Amino acid sequence: DVKVTQSSRYLVKRTGEKVFLECVQDMDHENMFWYRQDPGLGLRLIYFSYDVKMKEKGDIPEGYSVSREKKERFSLILESASTNQTSMYLCASSWGGTPTEAFFGQGTRLTVV
């Protein structure tokens, strides 16, 4: 079975901290994504990566950065966490080439206090 694993289900961090959210997929997918989910706003794309060390900004990249040093791992970094980054973060992966469905992790609920 396809598996996308996010390192934490729940995370509480303080304002100003540097926060790392980790995601690992075991399907050898080329594409990986980070979304933020907020009530009434759906899923908004933060960043996506179509290959190792390659990345593209999504709709809301401000305040975030990403790292993809290995094909199976995609990290989301909050350089200096703020309370307005309190949210559910979802990682996903998919095959490259012709767009196909994305497979999602369980999500990380981040609270910044």
Added chain:
Amino acid sequence: AQSVTQLDSQVPVFEEAPVELRCNYSSSVSVYLFWYVQYPNQGLQLLLKYLSGSTLVKGINGFEAEFNKSQTSFHLRKPSVHISDTAEYFCAVSYFDNNDMRFGAGTRLTVKP
């Protein structure tokens, strides 16, 4: 930029009644469309997808959707809903010339006894 509009934020319906969840997308030559479901405290699960071919697509749990190019719509339907269909439903779109996937704001389906 590509976009998806889900026309209803909440849809209440009685058990065994039919339901339609509406989705419109911004037009493009080649488009790929998806419906996902999210049960409480879980990640997203693919319901169905349209990549090409027949415009009527059948998915899991008795759901189906119809791709309508002239109306740029991809509405999700089920002829008779069950209590267990209570969840949030997301429409998503990908385009031929890029790898990312964009989501609508979601529709919360509540099935009442």
